[in-house]
Amino acid sequence: MNNGTSAEAPLIELSNGQKQFGLFQALTNINLAINEGEIVTLLGPSGCGKTTLMRIIAGFETLTSGTLKIDGKDVASLPPEKRPVNMVFQRYALFPHLDVFDNVAYGLKVKGVEKEERRRRVQAMLRTVQMESLSHRFIGELSGGQCQRVALARALVNGPRVLLLDEPLAALDLKIRQHMLGEMKRIQLETGATFVYVTHDQDEAMILSDRVVLIDHGQIVQVDRPQDMYFRPRSLFAAKFLGETNLFEGKLTVSGIGQLSLETQDGPFEVVSNDAAVSGNDAAVMSVRPEAMSFRQSNAQLDYAVDAEIADVIFSGSRSFFHLVSLGGQKFRVQVQNMPGAALPVAGDKVHVSWRKDSATVLPLSRISS
């Protein structure tokens, strides 16, 4: 799955990577190329192997088999301190016996950068992360968001080719998290470093990434741009992991040349057998995002429709969420953008719900993970 988007050699290249801890297979057949200047997210549920993959790139773990190249060079024999890579740790791992300035200066100091030069670069970096005024504070005197900034500065001041970030926002509360996401994007643009970002949070992944690497049970499930992964998931796992989706389950039967019909509780849906690896007699699901469905009556351009009854309505400001049960007994959700004065159905209403063909994805049911 080499999804390199540029013609140049990728900055990080993993081929046939395997990792075993004793009998446990942590990573299986990892093939991944990361390009210079990209923000790539390793996304997956906890225990899926994403942190292990990052620790392999950093040099804290070694591949059981396969190769890892950074900048075209095999780095298997390089210890962490010799790799052109820096890491932001999950709980920051800032040095508590040093103040902000000395934490950031640490990498330059051990590399023997001359004092005046060191001071200049540390101060410039502290300015970038807006921590200049707190440079004499000790780590214990900082808030979570400030620690985050120091951790970023401490890694970036070394000018790494790749910055690895291990769930850096997990310890922050929601409001600061959103602010720091914006900050990280800004800092990435300013420094031009390649970011490899580990998270289990699909929102962070979609907001931040150029590309998302979805990992499940130690395997790469899909590598795509966030919008492609959201609208064109290649597996049921991907459809369920990124955002919310409605799943109409059924059996595929051949209904014509290149035409398949998904027989569900709510009648047949005609589908084109295209990129989804589905064929006749397969159990399959149609995945539709709640916001892709509408209550419109004139359904000229809408390809699929079901009749349903509204069980519950949740109003949440800009949007409303409808819980519905179809005539066939299928539970699903619809999300509608609220407009002032718009007449929306209420609980108990019988409605006609429809959606377009290109907003639905038919996926095989065979391999359900999670």
Add this chain to the structure above:
Amino acid sequence: MMLLKAVVYATLAYLLIPLVVIILFSFNAEQSFSFPINGYSLRWYALIFEDPQLGQALVKSLMIATATAIVTLVLGTAASLAWLRLGRFGRSVLEILCITPIALPGLFLGVSLLVLAAQLGVRLSTVTIVVSHVVLSVPMLMIAMRARLALFDRTLEEASRDLGASQIGTFKRITLPLIAPTLISCAILSFALSFDEFVVTSFVAGTETTLPMYIWSMMRRTVTPLINSVSTLALLFSIAVMAIGFFVGRFKRASALSERASS
């Protein structure tokens, strides 16, 4: 609340009054141990310097305590590094092995060390005293260290490696400074432990005489106020050692800051 306060003060008094009594009587002008004190003098301090045997015993004890503290510090550092890298099972085994001697009464430890020395044909000397004191102080160091090291975050070492420091560099710049306060307080504690150790010492000392042994033999003959002045000096010495430890830490921080401000 009142009761709680009273208990706290009573406990403090219980701990400190003997010390105050010793200090007071060390300045007593008379021989007798009775209140009220009639007049103060430094004669008991002067006497310390007139008793060459006492002086020798004191110097010997200081040497032994210093050696014990250094050896314990080295062993303790090594043990803490090992402890940090062990799993749960390994930690338990290490702790059990290291802490067992503390459960053994000093009397039996003294006997067993004496028998061991005889079996090995080792001549009893200052060296055997230091070895015995290290056996005593290591378990105590392990107990003191365990609580502190359990809080040590090993990702700090990884962060240091990630930032370009070698394994040795990481030890020097990160691990050691972080465990140093614990190690230093442990070293001071083992110094104190060694300085007044009597039971085990009496078995393995051979012909050597340490300060506690000398005081004990002195007391057997007659109770003399000289003991008060010696104890007061020892107390002052202990406080000084701890104060130095405290101020060194302060001074390092201040000088680092001023250096940066001037550059």
